[in-house]
Amino acid sequence: QSVLTQPPSVSGAPGQRVTISCTGSSSNIGAGYDVHWYQQLPGAAPKLVIYRNTNRPSGVPDRISGSKSGTSASLAITGLQAEDEADYYCQSYDSSLSGAGVFGTGTRVTVL
Amino acid sequence: QGQLAQSGGEVKKPGASVRVSCKASGYTFINYHIAWVRQAPGQGLEWMGRISTDNGNTYYAQKFQGRVTMTTDTSTTTAYMELRGLRSDDTAVYFCARATSSYEGDHFDNWGQGTLVTVSS
Numbered sequence: 200q201s202v203l204t205q206p207p208s209v210s211g212a213p214g215q216r217v218t219i220s221c222t223g224s225s226s227n228i229g230a231g232y233d234v235h236w237y238q239q240l241p242g243a244a245p246k247l248v249i250y251r252n253t254n255r256p257s258g259v260p261d262r263i264s265g266s267k268s269g270t271s272a273s274l275a276i277t278g279l280q281a282e283d284e285a286d287y288y289c290q291s292y293d294s295s296l297s298g299a300g301v302f303g304t305g306t307r308v309t310v311l
Numbered sequence: 312q313g314q315l316a317q318s319g320g321e322v323k324k325p326g327a328s329v330r331v332s333c334k335a336s337g338y339t340f341i342n343y344h345i346a347w348v349r350q351a352p353g354q355g356l357e358w359m360g361r362i363s364t365d366n367g368n369t370y371y372a373q374k375f376q377g378r379v380t381m382t383t384d385t386s387t388t389t390a391y392m393e394l395r396g397l398r399s400d401d402t403a404v405y406f407c408a409r410a411t412s413s414y415e416g417d418h419f420d421n422w423g424q425g426t427l428v429t430v431s432s
Contacts, residue, residue, distance in 0.1 A: 201355065235418035237356075244406055244422040245348075245356065256420065288356050292416025299372045300346070300358035300415045 202227055202293050203303035210309040211279045219306045221272045221289035227301060229270035232292040236265055236274045239286045248287075249274060276308070284310045313338035315407050315423035322429045323397050331426045333390040333407030340388040341365040344410045346419060347381060347392045349403040357403075362390060363413045370415055397430045404428075 204222045211217040221234060228234060234252050237245035247256050249265035252272065262278045272291075276283050289303035318332040333345060346361035360371035362381040369381050380393045390407055405426045408419035 232416050233418075237419075239356075244425055245408075245419075246422070247418055247420050250418040250420070290356075290358075290416075290418065292414070299370075300361075300417075302348075302356040302358060305355040 201304045202295070202301050203289055203291060205287075205289060205303040205306045207304070208307045208309060210311055212311045213279055213281065215279050216275060216277045217279060217308060218276075219274045219287050219289075219308070221274070221291075221303045223270050223272075223291065223293075225270065226295040227270075227291045227293040228267065228272055230294060232294075234265070234267055234272035235290045237288045237290065238283075239288065241285075245288065279310055281310050284308055313343075313409065313421050315409060315421055317405075317407060317423040317426045320427040320429070322431065325398060325430055325432055327397050327430075328393060328395040329397060329428050330391055330393040331405050331407075331428070333392070333423050335388045335390070335409070340383075340385060344413050344417075345381075345383065345390040346408045346410055347379075348406045348408055348419075350406070350425075351400070351403040354403075358415075359392070359405075361410065361413065361415065364390070368413065370413075394428075397428075399430050402428065402430045 209217045236249035238248045239245045252267040287306045293301045316334045341364045347359040362369045383390045407423040409421040410417040
């Protein structure tokens, strides 16, 4: 069971905006640790789309953006396209127990 | 940019061990660190641990301590993950991933294609 909670699914029509939340606690996001986001297409390895809360790797469209506030982070996709249909995971660090990297529970984005 | 190529799928019996390899190419191996992440069928991603490729220093998630060993061979630019005492709930796709630092919360900018390990009697 992950310490980072995401909604199981979000959906939107082409062109719309969707947001995915990643809710943590004072031992991870709330402690100031960075949040990263990955996109995973069916049957493929994850792909980094946002690192250190707001940064986009080269090649990731600026339709995808990240933010962080308090004990939560969010990923936003504007101008939704069919190619955005995938699973999305947040990632951070948790200082509880012995400390480790942690992933969110994952969110399926469906383009209607 | 670099590439990580993993070994092929494995089928193991409960109680056995498995070793998955991750061959790095196209970048300076010791300038990055390697982490291992697994994904059970239909489930989310799970962080297992990481190894510093320059000095072999490891950090394992508490859940896997005592059962997992991560190593590297700098001469062949290959990282290895061995998991012992396999159980049916270890059935998963195992990914290696590249990180720029040894910080356990660092992001992964490059991933292997994944290796399916099936544990079944």
